[in-house]
Amino acid sequence: MKKSFLYTLLLFLSLHSFGQTSSYFGRYAGGVGYNQNNLQRASAIGYNAKVSVDDALVLGDTSLVKVGIGLSNPQYRLDVKGVFNMRTAFNSPSFKINDRNFLELDEKGLFVLNSFKMKYENENQWSDKVFDKNYKLLSLQEVSQFIALNNHLPNIPSAEEVVKNGVSIDEMVSKLLEKVEELTLYTIQQQKEIDVLKKKLRNK
16 A cells, blocks of 8 residues: 555656746646746646746647647647637737737727638639629619619628628628629719710710
8 A cells, every 4th residue: 555655656746846836747847948947837737848938827748739628539729619708808909819919809898800811712702703794784773673672782681681690701792892893884884875975966
């Protein structure tokens, strides 16, 4: 019994090390860097976990760790199953990517999404099909009739659909540009008609 206890204690001590104000749990876990012997309130947990700054908690090896919350088979650096909640103050970044602010709150508590761009999988998802020779551009009369019947533009979701299903930002950007391009075509058509009328007036 005593041998078993001593063996367990030695194993525990070999796997865990403790600093005066920092704690390390796991084989090869510990402080690293020029300040490693004077770290304050720093913790490293897991195999080969290394911490180098004060007031930090490091989970696992810097290259191999997969932290799972609510599941037993994490596939990524942080894999969470369930609701994930963050609390943040006004104008304090709540989410950074590569040390750049990505998401924060304004003074009313509304989300502010910083600069980003969207990518599309193929050209058909963009709106330039409007300029294709085979594109079926509705006449303004047809558009007017559609609006009278449906109370929204063709190929644009209604207010009811938006409230019920929401909208995809990338899809809506493409749809809005589609309408701008259609308006451009209508304007070109109207200008051609105006030019014809002007020519007729000059020839009278």
